[in-house]
Amino acid sequence: MDTNSIQPHPMKLIKQTYKYTSLWIIPIIVIGSLFSYFIIEFIAYEEVDEFLTYEMERLVKYHKEYNDLPDFHKLEKVIEDVKYDSPVFKDTLILEPGDNEMVPYRQLWFSINHNGRDFTLVLQHLLLGRDDIARGAFLIISGLALLVVFFTFLSVTRVTGKIWNPFYDTLHKITRFKISEPVPRFSSSDIDEFNALNSTLNVLLKKTTEDYRHNKEFNENASHELQTHLAVIKANAEALLSSPKGNAEELESVRKIYSAATQLSQVQKSLLLLSKINNREFSNNVNLNFEEPLRNVLGLFEETIDIREIELTHSTEPCNVFMDAGLAEVLANNLVKNAVKHNIQKGFISIKLTADMLEIENSGTPHAGNPELLLLRFSKGENGNSGIGLAIVKEICDLYNFKIQYEIKNAIHKITIFFG
Amino acid sequence: MKLLIIEDNLKLLEAITQTLQTEKYLCETATDFSAAHEKIFLYQYDILIVDINLPDGSGLDLIREAKKQNPSTGIIVISARNSLSNKIEGLELGADDYITKPFDMAELVARIKALLRRRNFSGTDIISFNNISINTASRQVFANGRHIELTKSEYDILLFFFSNPNRVLTRESIAEHIWGDNMDLADSFDFIYSHIKNLRKKLAAAVKNVPIKAVYGIGYKLDTTPPHETD
Numbered sequence: 001m002d003t004n005s006i007q008p009h010p011m012k013l014i015k016q017t018y019k020y021t022s023l024w025i026i027p028i029i030v031i032g033s034l035f036s037y038f039i040i041e042f043i044a045y046e047e048v049d050e051f052l053t054y055e056m057e058r059l060v061k062y063h064k065e066y067n068d069l070p071d072f073h074k075l076e077k078v079i080e081d082v083k084y085d086s087p088v089f090k091d092t093l094i095l096e097p098g099d100n101e102m103v104p105y106r107q108l109w110f111s112i113n114h115n116g117r118d119f120t121l122v123l124q125h126l127l128l129g130r131d132d133i134a135r136g137a138f139l140i141i142s143g144l145a146l147l148v149v150f151f152t153f154l155s156v157t158r159v160t161g162k163i164w165n166p167f168y169d170t171l172h173k174i175t176r177f178k179i180s181e182p183v184p185r186f187s188s189s190d191i192d193e194f195n196a197l198n199s200t201l202n203v204l205l206k207k208t209t210e211d212y213r214h215n216k217e218f219n220e221n222a223s224h225e226l227q228t229h230l231a232v233i234k235a236n237a238e239a240l241l242s243s244p245k246g247n248a249e250e251l252e253s254v255r256k257i258y259s260a261a262t263q264l265s266q267v268q269k270s271l272l273l274l275s276k277i278n279n280r281e282f283s284n285n286v287n288l289n290f291e292e293p294l295r296n297v298l299g300l301f302e303e304t305i306d307i308r309e310i311e312l313t314h315s316t317e318p319c320n321v322f323m324d325a326g327l328a329e330v331l332a333n334n335l336v337k338n339a340v341k342h343n344i345q346k347g348f349i350s351i352k353l354t355a356d357m358l359e360i361e362n363s364g365t366p367h368a369g370n371p372e373l374l375l376l377r378f379s380k381g382e383n384g385n386s387g388i389g390l391a392i393v394k395e396i397c398d399l400y401n402f403k404i405q406y407e408i409k410n411a412i413h414k415i416t417i418f419f420g
Numbered sequence: 421m422k423l424l425i426i427e428d429n430l431k432l433l434e435a436i437t438q439t440l441q442t443e444k445y446l447c448e449t450a451t452d453f454s455a456a457h458e459k460i461f462l463y464q465y466d467i468l469i470v471d472i473n474l475p476d477g478s479g480l481d482l483i484r485e486a487k488k489q490n491p492s493t494g495i496i497v498i499s500a501r502n503s504l505s506n507k508i509e510g511l512e513l514g515a516d517d518y519i520t521k522p523f524d525m526a527e528l529v530a531r532i533k534a535l536l537r538r539r540n541f542s543g544t545d546i547i548s549f550n551n552i553s554i555n556t557a558s559r560q561v562f563a564n565g566r567h568i569e570l571t572k573s574e575y576d577i578l579l580f581f582f583s584n585p586n587r588v589l590t591r592e593s594i595a596e597h598i599w600g601d602n603m604d605l606a607d608s609f610d611f612i613y614s615h616i617k618n619l620r621k622k623l624a625a626a627v628k629n630v631p632i633k634a635v636y637g638i639g640y641k642l643d644t645t646p647p648h649e650t651d
Binding site: 223224225226227228229230231232233234235236238239241242248251252255258259261262265266269297300303304307308333337341389 | 429431432435436438439473500520521522523524525526571572573587588590592593599601602603604611614615635636637638639
């Protein structure tokens, strides 16, 4: 049974990959933007400084030659009687009247001697605004990162489908795997990890199916041996019981041997049935109407119910269940048997079967304690019965995911089974 | 009536053979596949009792072989594997009946007799003891010529007794005979008791001495020794 079979869903793995990969873009953008910012700023200074230096050299050279400044110069201001020993760069902010904003400028202060007087000349040039650099750096890096991510994801999507294919193939096969069937053949791939996974799974599944087969064989062989020898015990005990020679005491001993052998055989049959249900050996599931096994069982117990003068009421509706026909018989049989067995003289049994549930209510004896415990294997009833009958009911319900409820109120026992 | 019993457990084979010999059947035995195969090939049998699990082969193959050799042979399968598939396969191959170990000898005898009646080897459908007769074809019971109305279980129990005269039938074997595996035997003794009480009551209305006797603590027995006329 693989009711919860997982549909292979290639996007799940990839989505997860994308999600975590995407988070890594954030540090890339932050660090990348900072880095670009400083580089751009450094280059901008370099360029402006170089330009100012050229301009200074042109002015100094011109002054040396003509003892005058050229007509065309970019001097911002000339300060008299101040001398700088060597040229000095300065950063400054100047209000730009146009957009009423402080704008960064680079200035070069240097001195020349003109006719014995010192003059300090100031050259200046517009710098790139820091916010402009920051914005630019951020945009460039973000754009780049997004582009890289986009193409990476695109290629990853393409490649992943191909690379993970053997993995999904394996997943598909093992979810469909049934213990009673041969171990599936996994397709080999050129990826070591998948091959390792497949061969490990193969070993595991082989071991499991082998254990399963051994267990099954052991059960059958043990059962065969046990029942054969029990048949010998019973046959001989029966012969003694029929012989007219025995005295009462001896007959009593033989009777005990005979009845113990009979009970042992029955318990063993029930246990074998339990383990077969547990091993999922009944897998011949068909769509059947539960009314049918129920009707058969009621026919079987009709006379027994009459003898006890039990009042039987039942109402049934067609109830379609998907299960093994043999197990449906066993289920109906054990439930009705339980209701008859644990009933009282002149009691009642009320059976209600609807499209999705079966409810069996019967008179009985009061029971202290949790009634659900009666569904467990080997829980002892008041007569010392090992409650295998109900344990089998529970096992069948578990196998088909039917929900089972056991309630006792004022000596009225009620078992409800919800199909589906 | 010639029977071949194929069973690999010698002790069980012996028990079966002894029981069936007291029923005056001519019994031959085989303890493995090859011996059984040879006998089926050489001789004719009315009934084959086949254990499915043999050390050197499957009883199912023997059924196939026997049906080929002599299609009128009656076949009863005995198996310890209480598995439905074996049962279905056995019956599909042409076995007439299927009985799981451990079975009561009374049950085996009843099955053999029922099979013989179905095959009409005995020539008659009427079994009678002490003025009580059962018509197995119409499932009717007459006592001193009067028709007795019985329930299904009562009829089954009476026929079971008639198939095993003078043999003690344990309560367990009677319970298994009517309900098979469907009832826990220990719980069914009350019901057996009631059934037999009702059966005796109905018969007693027509015959003076009901031959079904209780065997204290064990079960019941059909006593066919003629009743002493004490008047």
